[in-house]
Amino acid sequence: KSHAKKNSPPPVVHYQLNNLTSTPDSIANGERVLVLTPLARFYQEYWDNLEQLNYPHELISLGFIIPKNREGNAALTALEEAIARTQSGHLENRFASITILRQDFAPPLASQDEKERHKMENQKVRREAMSRARNSLLFTTLGPSTSWVLWLDADIIETPPTLIQDLTSHDLPVIVPNCFQRYYNSDSGKQDIRPYDFNSWRDSAVARDLASTMGPDEILLEGYAEMPTYRSLMAYLANTDRPQPERVIPLDGVGGTALMVKAEVHRDGAMFPAFPFYHLVETEGFAKMASRLGYGSYGLPDYFVYHYNE
Amino acid sequence: KSHAKKNSPPPVVHYQLNNLTSTPDSIANGERVLVLTPLARFYQEYWDNLEQLNYPHELISLGFIIPKNREGNAALTALEEAIARTQSGHLENRFASITILRQDFAPPLASQDEKERHKMENQKVRREAMSRARNSLLFTTLGPSTSWVLWLDADIIETPPTLIQDLTSHDLPVIVPNCFQRYYNSDSGKQDIRPYDFNSWRDSAVARDLASTMGPDEILLEGYAEMPTYRSLMAYLANTDRPQPERVIPLDGVGGTALMVKAEVHRDGAMFPAFPFYHLVETEGFAKMASRLGYGSYGLPDYFVYHYNE
Ligand SMILES: Nc1nc2c(ncn2[C@@H]2O[C@H](COP(=O)(O)OP(=O)(O)O)[C@@H](O)[C@H]2O)c(=O)[nH]1
Ligand SMILES: Nc1nc2c(ncn2[C@@H]2O[C@H](COP(=O)(O)OP(=O)(O)O)[C@@H](O)[C@H]2O)c(=O)[nH]1
Ligand SMILES: [Mn+2]
Ligand SMILES: [Mn+2]
Numbered sequence: 001k002s003h004a005k006k007n008s009p010p011p012v013v014h015y016q017l018n019n020l021t022s023t024p025d026s027i028a029n030g031e032r033v034l035v036l037t038p039l040a041r042f043y044q045e046y047w048d049n050l051e052q053l054n055y056p057h058e059l060i061s062l063g064f065i066i067p068k069n070r071e072g073n074a075a076l077t078a079l080e081e082a083i084a085r086t087q088s089g090h091l092e093n094r095f096a097s098i099t100i101l102r103q104d105f106a107p108p109l110a111s112q113d114e115k116e117r118h119k120m121e122n123q124k125v126r127r128e129a130m131s132r133a134r135n136s137l138l139f140t141t142l143g144p145s146t147s148w149v150l151w152l153d154a155d156i157i158e159t160p161p162t163l164i165q166d167l168t169s170h171d172l173p174v175i176v177p178n179c180f181q182r183y184y185n186s187d188s189g190k191q192d193i194r195p196y197d198f199n200s201w202r203d204s205a206v207a208r209d210l211a212s213t214m215g216p217d218e219i220l221l222e223g224y225a226e227m228p229t230y231r232s233l234m235a236y237l238a239n240t241d242r243p244q245p246e247r248v249i250p251l252d253g254v255g256g257t258a259l260m261v262k263a264e265v266h267r268d269g270a271m272f273p274a275f276p277f278y279h280l281v282e283t284e285g286f287a288k289m290a291s292r293l294g295y296g297s298y299g300l301p302d303y304f305v306y307h308y309n310e
Numbered sequence: 311k312s313h314a315k316k317n318s319p320p321p322v323v324h325y326q327l328n329n330l331t332s333t334p335d336s337i338a339n340g341e342r343v344l345v346l347t348p349l350a351r352f353y354q355e356y357w358d359n360l361e362q363l364n365y366p367h368e369l370i371s372l373g374f375i376i377p378k379n380r381e382g383n384a385a386l387t388a389l390e391e392a393i394a395r396t397q398s399g400h401l402e403n404r405f406a407s408i409t410i411l412r413q414d415f416a417p418p419l420a421s422q423d424e425k426e427r428h429k430m431e432n433q434k435v436r437r438e439a440m441s442r443a444r445n446s447l448l449f450t451t452l453g454p455s456t457s458w459v460l461w462l463d464a465d466i467i468e469t470p471p472t473l474i475q476d477l478t479s480h481d482l483p484v485i486v487p488n489c490f491q492r493y494y495n496s497d498s499g500k501q502d503i504r505p506y507d508f509n510s511w512r513d514s515a516v517a518r519d520l521a522s523t524m525g526p527d528e529i530l531l532e533g534y535a536e537m538p539t540y541r542s543l544m545a546y547l548a549n550t551d552r553p554q555p556e557r558v559i560p561l562d563g564v565g566g567t568a569l570m571v572k573a574e575v576h577r578d579g580a581m582f583p584a585f586p587f588y589h590l591v592e593t594e595g596f597a598k599m600a601s602r603l604g605y606g607s608y609g610l611p612d613y614f615v616y617h618y619n620e
Contacts, residue, residue, distance in 0.1 A: 011407050012393055017414035017446060018378055068328055083322055097321050101454055104327035104574065135579035136327060140454040144411055264414065269445035269581045275602035292585035 045157035195235030199255030355467035505545030509565030
């Protein structure tokens, strides 16, 4: 046993959860933000965008969970190089701490290609695995001094640098920006934008009726013609011509590409169900669970973040 | 900014969840155990029993959550005195680390007295608050190197010193000993034992039928004559005359007075629902959630731990 150990009793740490705030004045109140990213592929644009967030980096901790396969190994190597540069660079760019977890289960799909990922029959098993990855990351990195959790997918490559301040300023338990994608519009011959994430929605009577006829293990999926839900999708509620980035709408399901959550919502038990929960899984099931715990979810239809275009 | 900070980049920590084991050979494999206790009252006998556990203390971390009221203040003071003695005492008695959380919400009942606590109309609101306390404790203390989580109520004052080894030796996802109570039997004029915790049970057709007629927000409670469930209660399956402490039975609901959980069960998302989950809440809802995640719960009818007698 080392000398140091003999002389210093092990640490006892006290935390007053009731003194921990999550307020619209998050910077002024020194509120700690945990940015959590499940990461199967590394994009330099993701890291550059993360580094440009101008919320004080000393208040930001990062957590990653990476699958244990060849693609994951490559992503890890690239991530580590990016981290090494940032964490030895300018002081004000360095993040407070970084945790990297390797997953203890294999991803269910051999291919991470978008076409394969988005096939309806693959969605249930895929989103259950994503739920477990998100929960492992959340349960092991959320600390007693975290005020906010920002979920940010590894393929979100463009957000306003004020993303954290902007989302926390609404002081809502769960809030989600609108996730779009830049693409080349061959009709107009110009760069354009289009909706990408369809998991942020307001429920409909049709979807509720559909759910009521389902077996306990079936799930409702959004964005598939085979299963029209007539939910109001936030993706289609954007006003791209005259955006009002502060406009807020209530939601019943949320996507996880970029998602801000007050830490107390998670602490009370809201996680990402890997099993059908009211016929919902993963981030959509999370919104339902938050609602069962008394927390509302909200969306910003005119506040855009952009997904990588494969 | 301090000099130290300037020179040492912030920590990047790597964890291989797939190298983290939870095995029947927990000591030999150096598996870390997190003991979690929601604590409203401090009993010296609880602490003495905890200190006597002979699993290597350097592998044991402790976590407490204490309500923010007068009773909680008194409990905290007493706990801190006990901790100070142990953590400055014999090296081998010191625990690896200790986290104390103060709750950010008030307990729903003014009185912590047993009669008041156990009234049926108080159970739902009480167990919902207990769920939030357990989840806050779990989400903020579970680390990436924890292999096992032992839930241990603050009024469990007697267990075998080999409790941790004994429970982990079964290598089961969720396992619960039988929680009894010592009392003075005025019929026999002797000290005797009797069942205390009725939350560990095997489901019955009656309970399932009862649940199927309930509204979505109603919960099934165990141990109330007004609501006979005909579940098989582990409390009544004990063979106190010829105990076989290794005898294992499958369970559908578990109590939380003493409860061993493989950390991966929690990491996958199993928590204590503060809302009716299949008409179950708290530890009983936890067992159901673990089962939805593919993990079975088990009980040891002849392995006893003892609850304080108020
Ligand atoms: N840890 C982990 N991350 C994954 C896995 N599959 C995808 N991801 C990451 O999780 C996020 C969402 O996955 P993605 O495939 O982009 O979903 P989509 O955009 O909805 O098709 C991205 O950050 C991925 O890099 C996986 O099996 N394990
Ligand atoms: N943090 C916290 N702990 C509590 C609260 N109420 C009870 N406890 C603790 O939670 C555990 C279970 O509660 P207890 O009242 O003993 O439940 P019972 O034995 O089922 O009646 C014990 O360790 C209590 O000290 C509370 O409001 N907050
Ligand atoms: Mn994506
Ligand atoms: Mn008790």
